[in-house]
Structures are given as structure tokens and as C-alpha cells.
Amino acid sequence: MKKKINRSRTGTIVLFLAIAVFAAVMALPLILVVGNSFKPINELWEFPPRLVPREPTLKNYSDMFTIMSGSLVPFTRYIFNTVLITVVGTLGNIIFSSMCAFQLAKMKFPGRDRIFSIIVLTLMFNTTVTAIPNYLIMSKLHWIDTYWALIVPTFGSSLGLYLMKQFMEQNVPDALVEAARIDGASMWQTFWQIVMPCVKPGWLTLILLSVQSLWNVGSTTFIFSDNLKTLAYALGQITSAGVARAGVGAAVTVVMMSVPVIIFIFSQSNIIETMSTSGMKE
Amino acid sequence: MKQKEKLSGKSKAKTLLKDIVRHRNNYLFMAPFLIVFFTFTILPVIMSMGLSFSYFNVLEAPKFIGLRNYYKLFLNDPLFLKALSNTVILAVITGPVGYMLSLFMAWVLNEFSPKVRTFLTIIFYTPALCGGTFVIWSLIYSGDQYGLLNGILMSLNLIYEPIQWMTDTAYMMPAAIIVILWTSFGTGFLSFIAGIQGVDKTMYEAGALDGVKNRWQELWYITLPSMKPQLMFGAVMSITGAFGIGDLISGIFGFPSVGYELYTLVHELQDYGNTRFDMGYASAIATVLFVIMVLLNKIIQKLLAKVGQ
Known part of the structure; x- marks a missing residue:
């Protein structure tokens, strides 16, 4: 095997040890919660605490379903709400962002660069900061206590648009777009049949980002009707019952984590590919 | 003379208008995104800035009160100053440290085979990916002997009494910093991984011939300068994160x-906005946050220009 340049053996060993220790620390809370979710109740209160259960059980998960079926609003309703919000929000996010990104990346028209630089500037603004005026806007639109309040803002997410625009710029050949236009394809045809199939990694990344934000929507000031509340909110209520439900709480956390993690596992190589064009010019 | 200028100004505006009309399809295509973006991102920023000069309790129309909200913030609200100093302390520590850790780990990960790299990427990214997972830390910090951290320290005989990590003021700040760092391997981290993978391999060989002696010099003179755009993106992401800390702590x-x-500051903002409905005051807090974020961004741009020199 060819020796790599500029790599001393001791350096490599030290770095590998450092990352092994660090990875163990990073993983510890995750292992703990997965372990706890399979622990029978007597093992949860052991001293010294153990990470891995001695007699694993599914009791916490079955308890979770029992509590769910005893709730006032049927639990399927919460699941339906979250799935609806996540699916509609994600679809809208992909279509709206990609349409705009396509124009900003591949077309020329007055004001294009200015529009893009404003969008880039807003990447810095955390959503908690805009939350209060957003509440006023939602109430003017009469969207308080409707699905729209949770779904529509994701359609205009600047991070998704930014990543999509950068990716299209590098990965959609100009010649391809021009050829399609010359052949008489409409703007929509060019977008839907030529551009979108070229940027699969881009939209997989948008799926991950919007699922990440929508799946976890819990208690919010926009919704007060019980039958419009989300899965994260309902499951959060179970966890907040405290000590008595520590095991069920762990099971809940595992269930909530599993959806985004599974999406990431299956799309991670595409997401890294998208991120390779995420760079920002000074 | 003046007449002519006016004319050329007019005709300029006319050609621009014609240009815009000619490209109406382009604008139409962007409209859905831009309308939503304007309504829920730009408009709130403008509203915040405007309302910050007013008294507004939602029920009555906003009343202009000049700079009074800002006077109160800086001269007459000890809790705001406390929030500001806590936010700055948390951001100054967790922002740069989280950023460096993400960069360093991305760099070391690159030395592994793709399978190991993917596995470790998933472990590092999961805390940031799954919004609510930080609650696990309340099990670790639990104040009795069944809390994981107390359990470990007590069974090693390092401490004899359980420590109240979540309520003892001596430990709360460090405890919070650790959790925040745990969640700091986010979008910026993925961008670093991609950036490092994207460095042209022949540059390392050329660098070795030019006298780059070890991996650290390679990192500083070759890797980092060729991924400056990713470094900038990561910086923006970490500023956004560092100043938005609130829900994790609650x-x-x-x-x-x-x-x-x-x-x-996020707590102060939520307290005045959602609980006391003093929207003018809450807007002034939000405006202070905007200004801090924009200024920091400028400073970081200057700093990053120095990488590799």
C-alpha cells in the first residue's frame, strides 16, 4: 500500500484515539435513551446506573400505546396531524424553493443578484426572533389555530432555497436548459422535466431539512385546539408526567428520533453531495 | 442639460420596466416562494424594527413612544442585562468551540474509510437532527444518585454526595454548555465534511513537494483555504444557532x-411577547438580536479572509 503523504504514525494513532473517546461521549446519551426504553421499571432505578438493560422488555413501548389509546383526543388524530403537516409542508417547500432556485441559478433578469443576497442575509435570523411579529401576521391572516400557520412558513424557508440554488448552479448544465428552451419547452416543462431530475440530491436535502423542522413541531402559540395538536406535543405530555413514566418517556424519545434518523441514513450520501456546493462567497 | 438628464433617467426607468415585463415569466416563477418568504421572514423583521419604537399590547393600536423601549432595556431592566450577558457568554463559548469541534471532527473523519465515516457522521449529526433529544440530558444530570453522571462519579468515589447539576448555580452554566456543544454538529458540520472531501487531491501532492511537512501545515495551507466558502457557511449557521439558544435550556x-x-434573550423575548403581550418591548429585544447577528457576521467575514495566511 502506498504511504500517505504528510501522515506520521503517532499522529494518526493519537487522532484516532481522540475521536474514539469523543464519539463515545457523543453517543452515550443516545445509547442511554435507547437502553432505558427497553429497561423494566426496577432497572431504571439502579445504582450504579447501567446503559444496557439486563432483561430487555418491550413493556415501555406497549405502555406508550396504552397511554395513547386512553387519551381524550384519539391518538391517531395526533399522528394524522403531524403526518399531514410534515407531508404537505415538505412538498410545498420542495416545489416553491426549487422553482425560485431554478430562476436564481439559471436565468438572467433584473434584480436577480439583489434578491439572492437578501435571502442569504436572512439565513442568520433565527426563527425565534421573528416569532412574535409572525404571530401578529398569522392572526391578521386568520390562520391562528389552523394547519396553515404551521405549514405555510416552511414554503418560504431561506436555508432550503439557498442550498438548492447553489446545487443547481453547479449541477444543471446551462446548455441543457438552453437546448430545452430552444426546442420550445415552456418554463414549467424545463423546470419539471429537465432541471428537477438533475438535482435529486438537492431535493433529498430539502426533504430532510423540512421533515426535521416539521416532524418536531410541538407546542406552539399558533395552535390551541386539542384536535389540531401534533404528535410531538402529545408525546411530550406523556414525558412531562415525570419520574413515574421515565421508561415510557425514553420509548417516546426513541420513536420521535427514529423518523429523521432513518431519512438521514438513507439519504446521507446525497445530502453530503448537496453540501459540497453549500459554500458561501465572501 | 438638466432636461436631458431627466430624459435619460426617464428612459432608463422605461427600459428597466420593459426588461422587467419581458422577464415576467421569471418573476412569476419565483413569486410563490418570494411571497411566503417576504410575509414570514422579511415583513417580521421590518415589523420588529418599527414596533420597537412603540407601545403595543395587541388590543389597542400601537402608540409611538420613540426610544423609550431601548432606554428601559439598557437602563432600567436588570433582567435584560442578565439575559444579554448570559446570551453573550453562551454564544461566545459555544459558537466558536462548536464550530472548531465540527471542523476538527470533519477533518479527522475524512481519514477513515467511507463506512466508518458514515457511521460516525450519523452519531455526531443525530443530536442536531432530532430537535427534542436534548431532554435525555435531564436523565444524565438528574440530581439524585440514579442520575447517570452522579452515578458514575459516585461509584468512582470522586464525589460522595449527588450534585444538583440542574439547580446548583455553580454547575448550571457548564452543564448547559456541554449540552449545547452536543447539539452543535449540524448543517455546518455536514458542509465541512463535504468541503474537505471536495479538496483537489493533487493539491496535497503539490503541497508536499513545496515543503508542507505535516498534516497540520497541510490543514492550514491547503485544506482550509480551499474550503473557505464552506467555512463561511458554517459560520453563519453557528451564529444563527448560538444566539437562538432558549428552548434547549427551558x-x-x-x-x-x-x-x-x-x-x-430568547427567554426575555418570549416572556414579553407571549406572556406579557408587550409587543413593542419584545420587538426592541428582537431588534437588538438582529443587530448583534449582522455585526458578528461582518466581523467573521473579516476573520475568515485571514485563513491560510
Whole structure:
């Protein structure tokens, strides 16, 4: 095997040890919660605490379903709400962002660069900061206590648009777009049949980002009707019952984590590919 | 002379208008995104800035009161100053440290085979990916002997009494910093991984011939300069994160935290906006946050220009 340049053996060993220790620390809370979710109740209160259960059980998960079926609003309703919000929000996010990104990346028209630089500037603004005026806007639109309040803002997410625009710029050949236009394809045809199939990694990344934000929507000031509340909110209520439900709480956390993690596992190589064009010019 | 200028100005506007009309399809295509973006991102920023000069309780129309909200913030609200200092402390520590850790880990990960790299990427990214997972830390920090951290320290005989990590003011700040760092391997981290993978391999060989002697010099002179755009993107992401800390703290340490030890600007904002409905005052807090974020961004741009020199 060819020796790599500029790599001393001791350096490599030290770095590998450092990352092994660090990875163990990073993983510890995750292992703990997965372990706890399979622990029978007597093992949860052991001293010294153990990470891995001695007699694993599914009791916490079955308890979770029992509590769910005893709730006032049927639990399927919460699941339906979250799935609806996540699916509609994600679809809208992909279509709206990609349409705009396509124009900003591949077309020329007055004001294009200015529009893009404003969008880039807003990447810095955390959503908690805009939350209060957003509440006023939602109430003017009469969207308080409707699905729209949770779904529509994701359609205009600047991070998704930014990543999509950068990716299209590098990965959609100009010649391809021009050829399609010359052949008489409409703007929509060019977008839907030529551009979108070229940027699969881009939209997989948008799926991950919007699922990440929508799946976890819990208690919010926009919704007060019980039958419009989300899965994260309902499951959060179970966890907040405290000590008595520590095991069920762990099971809940595992269930909530599993959806985004599974999406990431299956799309991670595409997401890294998208991120390779995420760079920002000074 | 003047007449002519006016004319050319007019005709310029006319050609621009023609240009815009000619490209109406382009604008139409962007409209859905831009309308939503304007309504829920730009408009709130403008509203915040405007309302920050007013008294507004939602029920009555906003009343212009000049700079009075800002006077109160800086001269007459000890809790705001506490929140500001906590936010700055948390951001100054967790922002740069989280950023460096993400960069360093991305760099070391690159030395592994793709399978190991993917596995470790998933472990590092999961805390940031799954919004609510930080609640796990309340099990670790639990104040009795069954808490994981107390359990470990007590069975090693390092401490004899359980420590109240979540309510003892001496430990709360460090405890919070650790959780925040745990969640700091986010979008920026993925961008670093991609950036490092994207460096042209022949540059390393050329560098070795030019006298780059070890991996650290390679990192500083070759890797980092060729991924400056990713470094900038990561910086923006970490500023956004570092100044938005609030829910994580309420989730573990409760709201308000003991002695307001972990009270941040986000908490102050939520308190005035959602609980007291003093929208003018809350807007002034939001405006202060905007200004800090924009200024920091400028400073970081200057700093990053120095990488590799």
C-alpha cells in the first residue's frame, strides 16, 4: 500500500484515539435513551446506573400505546396531524424553493443578484426572533389555530432555497436548459422535466431539512385546539408526567428520533453531495 | 442639460420596466416562494424594527413612544442585562468551540474509510437532527444518585454526595454548555465534511513537494483555504444557532431557570411577547438580536479572509 503523504504514525494513532473517546461521549446519551426504553421499571432505578438493560422488555413501548389509546383526543388524530403537516409542508417547500432556485441559478433578469443576497442575509435570523411579529401576521391572516400557520412558513424557508440554488448552479448544465428552451419547452416543462431530475440530491436535502423542522413541531402559540395538536406535543405530555413514566418517556424519545434518523441514513450520501456546493462567497 | 438628464433617467426607468415585463415569466416563477418568504421572514423583521419604537399590547393600536423601549432595556431592566450577558457568554463559548469541534471532527473523519465515516457522521449529526433529544440530558444530570453522571462519579468515589447539576448555580452554566456543544454538529458540520472531501487531491501532492511537512501545515495551507466558502457557511449557521439558544435550556433546566442563571434573550423575548403581550418591548429585544447577528457576521467575514495566511 502506498504511504500517505504528510501522515506520521503517532499522529494518526493519537487522532484516532481522540475521536474514539469523543464519539463515545457523543453517543452515550443516545445509547442511554435507547437502553432505558427497553429497561423494566426496577432497572431504571439502579445504582450504579447501567446503559444496557439486563432483561430487555418491550413493556415501555406497549405502555406508550396504552397511554395513547386512553387519551381524550384519539391518538391517531395526533399522528394524522403531524403526518399531514410534515407531508404537505415538505412538498410545498420542495416545489416553491426549487422553482425560485431554478430562476436564481439559471436565468438572467433584473434584480436577480439583489434578491439572492437578501435571502442569504436572512439565513442568520433565527426563527425565534421573528416569532412574535409572525404571530401578529398569522392572526391578521386568520390562520391562528389552523394547519396553515404551521405549514405555510416552511414554503418560504431561506436555508432550503439557498442550498438548492447553489446545487443547481453547479449541477444543471446551462446548455441543457438552453437546448430545452430552444426546442420550445415552456418554463414549467424545463423546470419539471429537465432541471428537477438533475438535482435529486438537492431535493433529498430539502426533504430532510423540512421533515426535521416539521416532524418536531410541538407546542406552539399558533395552535390551541386539542384536535389540531401534533404528535410531538402529545408525546411530550406523556414525558412531562415525570419520574413515574421515565421508561415510557425514553420509548417516546426513541420513536420521535427514529423518523429523521432513518431519512438521514438513507439519504446521507446525497445530502453530503448537496453540501459540497453549500459554500458561501465572501 | 438638466432636461436631458431627466430624459435619460426617464428612459432608463422605461427600459428597466420593459426588461422587467419581458422577464415576467421569471418573476412569476419565483413569486410563490418570494411571497411566503417576504410575509414570514422579511415583513417580521421590518415589523420588529418599527414596533420597537412603540407601545403595543395587541388590543389597542400601537402608540409611538420613540426610544423609550431601548432606554428601559439598557437602563432600567436588570433582567435584560442578565439575559444579554448570559446570551453573550453562551454564544461566545459555544459558537466558536462548536464550530472548531465540527471542523476538527470533519477533518479527522475524512481519514477513515467511507463506512466508518458514515457511521460516525450519523452519531455526531443525530443530536442536531432530532430537535427534542436534548431532554435525555435531564436523565444524565438528574440530581439524585440514579442520575447517570452522579452515578458514575459516585461509584468512582470522586464525589460522595449527588450534585444538583440542574439547580446548583455553580454547575448550571457548564452543564448547559456541554449540552449545547452536543447539539452543535449540524448543517455546518455536514458542509465541512463535504468541503474537505471536495479538496483537489493533487493539491496535497503539490503541497508536499513545496515543503508542507505535516498534516497540520497541510490543514492550514491547503485544506482550509480551499474550503473557505464552506467555512463561511458554517459560520453563519453557528451564529444563527448560538444566539437562538432558549428552548434547549427551558427543556432541561426549566423556565425560569434557578436564579435566572441561564436566562437568555430568547427567554426575555418570549416572556414579553407571549406572556406579557408587550409587543413593542419584545420587538426592541428582537431588534437588538438582529443587530448583534449582522455585526458578528461582518466581523467573521473579516476573520475568515485571514485563513491560510
